[in-house]
Every structure is written in C-alpha cells, then in structure tokens.
Amino acid sequence: xxxxxxxxxxxxxxxxxxxxxxxxxxxxxxxxxxxxxxxxxxxxxxxxxxxxxxxxxxxxxxxxxxxxxxxxxxxxxxxxxxxxxxxxxxxxxxxxxxxxxxxxxxxxxxxxxx
Numbered sequence: 120x121x122x123x124x125x126x127x128x129x130x131x132x133x134x135x136x137x138x139x140x141x142x143x144x145x146x147x148x149x150x151x152x153x154x155x156x157x158x159x160x161x162x163x164x165x166x167x168x169x170x171x172x173x174x175x176x177x178x179x180x181x182x183x184x185x186x187x188x189x190x191x192x193x194x195x196x197x198x199x200x201x202x203x204x205x206x207x208x209x210x211x212x213x214x215x216x217x218x219x220x221x222x223x224x225x226x227x228x229x230x231x232x233x
Contacts, residue, residue, distance in 0.1 A: 149221025153214045160210045167203045171196050 175196045183189035 144222070144225055146221035146225040149218055149225070153218045156210065156214045156217070160207055164203050164207045168200055171200050171203075
C-alpha cells in the first residue's frame with residue numbers, strides 16, 4: 120500500500136501494512152447492504168408476528184362464532200408464524216452468502232486493477 124523505498128520503514132511500522140491491506144479489502148457497500156437486509160428482515164419478522172398475533176385476538180374477540188372454526192384459524196395463524204421464522208433463517212443465510220461473495224469479488228477486483 121505505501122511505497123517501500125526505505126526498508127527500515129517496513130520494520131518500524133510492524134503490522135501497519137497488513138492492517139491497511141485488510142481494511143482496504145473490506146467491501147463496505149456489501150457490508151452496508153447486509154446490515155440493511157438484516158434490519159429489514161428483523162422488521163418484517165417482528166411486525167408480521169405481531170400482526171398475526173393481533174389478528175388472532177381480533178378473530179377470537181369479534182368474529183369467532185364457532186369454537187372449532189376458531190381453532191382452525193388459530194392453527195392456520197401459527198403455521199404462518201412458522202413460515203415467517205423460516206423466511207428469517209433463509210435470509211440470514213442468504214445475507215452471509217452475499218457478504219462472502221462481496222469479500223471474494225472485492226479482493227479479486229483489487230488484485231486485477233490495483
């Protein structure tokens with residue numbers, strides 16, 4: 120990263136060059152995109168779970184005429200809550216894969232173009 124015209128400077132800096140090289144290889148846009156993906160997925164899961172819970176309360180309070188119909192609706196709502204949990208785990212893994220791809224492509228591009 121820095122010009123190595125004085126060999127004594129490399130020994131005096133220690134791990135400076137290694138740290139600069141590592142910080143230069145971090146794909147900041149991919150890191151921000153991963154954090155935004157996680158924040159959006161957390162909001163989606165939290166709001167979806169709360170909305171389904173409140174829907175169950177509303178149906179039980181105002182619209183349940185038959186107990187058996189309410190039991191079917193409650194199990195259906197629980198099923199959708201599990202679907203939300205599955206989506207959250209999928210997007211967590213997807214975010215990790217995209218971040219890893221960002222690291223690999225950043226290092227490859229910097230090696231090619233400097």
